[in-house]
Amino acid sequence: MIFSLAVYSAPYSSQASYSAYQFAVSLLNQGHSLHRVFFYQDGVHNATNLAAPPQDEFNLQKAWQRLAQDHHLDLVVCIAAALRRGILDESEAKRYDKQSHNLATEFCISGLGQLVEAAVVSDRLICFG
Amino acid sequence: MIFSLAVYSAPYSSQASYSAYQFAVSLLNQGHSLHRVFFYQDGVHNATNLAAPPQDEFNLQKAWQRLAQDHHLDLVVCIAAALRRGILDESEAKRYDKQSHNLATEFCISGLGQLVEAAVVSDRLICFG
Amino acid sequence: MSTLHTINKSPYTHNTLVSCLKVCSERDGILLLEDGVFGILTSAPGADELQQLIQRGVKVFALVNDIKARGLEEKVAPNIEPIDYNAFVRLTLNHRCVQSWY
């Protein structure tokens, strides 16, 4: 079956994105396919490359990146939500004249339509907020 | 009277940091002094310099910066909360080997002790979360 | 001296108003702000207890900017006083300390 996930909460501050990650791991282990993980609202903070949590704490950003590498996942960050919250890739940083950018590798920035497209393509769309 | 404020919520996602800002403006207009605004938990996102909200929306990050310039405010971001959430100044970015940093000017990063010191020094400490 | 309680969550969704009312003393004040201003409605969970506390001397305020923003200006329950941010600041000075409920 084809799954997509929508993640609405920031890592660390809320457990919801951790639950989404464990759900993603489980569905992949069961042989299902994960079409897309769409990060919206505070979920966009999953995609920062500037987080530096203590070494002995679970690093969710890194966990998403590893999972994406292992399974060729499409991790999409909503552009409108990201711009308001200070998550930028290189081209958005240039467009808005910002000195730096902070989107982690394996994530990409795109529009809300990517969530709708995920709903159309997927058998199941599960929201974590 | 001497006030300090503690801000625990992110701008845009929650109204609490806007309320804290309006409270700060009002107390300064009334001639009171504002010893410190301490940003903790998701409040650290008030200090990003990468947010690019639509032009016609209230820009809280900029509003804090202007208020700090006008009144020489001490805007302190908790280092432990900031590191976990991807808010870094130049020296922390170097320490954690990150390619960029995103702490807005007028804000500084320091320890939790700055909140306790604010409580000791201030007549009123108001929390917005 | 007494405590000023601030509540910024909707009483229809969160238990914060009800929790606050349990430990609120008779000389305390309560300020409703942000989504907490839905507590001005007579239908809100805890509204009856709130009116009883008012009868016993507790002063209840609500931030007028938040009331207007949510379109509730005509719906404020009796004995709840709408105030602006300036009055909010003065209120914190009339109480010994502030407990923020969220």
Add this chain to the structure above:
Amino acid sequence: MSTLHTINKSPYTHNTLVSCLKVCSERDGILLLEDGVFGILTSAPGADELQQLIQRGVKVFALVNDIKARGLEEKVAPNIEPIDYNAFVRLTLNHRCVQSWY
């Protein structure tokens, strides 16, 4: 086909469980996770309604990782089935769609 409802907020603090129970159909399932697992306690607001729904055919599950994390393993109310993340995935496939309450 039926709906799987997930609830991740504490029923002592939020009204989500009670809201969910109002519109839950008899062939639906409910999964408690994160702070939602406090809903497994017999003292939780909505616990009686939850047991009534179970009697009418609703299946109720709770994520075992979250139960253990919060130290609630010995406190699970009757007829609530602890499940792991793998079973959570299978559960979403046994229902037509998933409504997340938060």
Add this chain to the structure above:
Amino acid sequence: MNKKILLISRQAPYGKSTAREAIDIALAASVYDQNIGILFMDDGVFQLLKSQQSQHIDQKNIALILPALSLYGIENIYVHRESLDIRMIKTDELILDDLQLLDNNAIGNLLSQQDHLLSF
């Protein structure tokens, strides 16, 4: 592939950005050729009050954005009747007049007919 997608908006306006960002999804979804509906329940029904004046807290007025839903072709706008009743909100206080009021059972049925639920 035409899918039935229902957005469920349960949060009050302004205190959190959730209400606003749910509407943004509805508007974005409308350009796809899918069967999109939106359901307001719990504190989400407060979004429908026409008397909102959100300029007092420097936010965009949700009551002025909501009429765009039908302009964008979202015809099915549902409201949980009990959520209105509990809050003593009358239908003539609401900004939209093409609302379908549903009781608890009708909402249970509505949910079970969808392909996807997007909840906020």
Add this chain to the structure above:
Amino acid sequence: MNKKILLISRQAPYGKSTAREAIDIALAASVYDQNIGILFMDDGVFQLLKSQQSQHIDQKNIALILPALSLYGIENIYVHRESLDIRMIKTDELILDDLQLLDNNAIGNLLSQQDHLLSF
């Protein structure tokens, strides 16, 4: 200047980071020479359950952090009795044994005696 500061921790552990970050403040505050207390009420009392095994969700165990409070010199640890009763939690299930159980009135009094309240 010795000030009375009370932390009020009302959130359940793990679902949000609030509980954990409130404890961090208590520990940081202890090194200043102030009169620091902490009150657990509402869902905050769930933090005190000694049976927590948070490794199952990859988080640090709050039940193992809390004993540090008294090691750090925070002697006044209060618990709202009604919050325990409503949740049917007995005191022998709690990780700390030097807790002061307070009823509603006693908490009202406690709040009114502080110089600052730090709520979470």
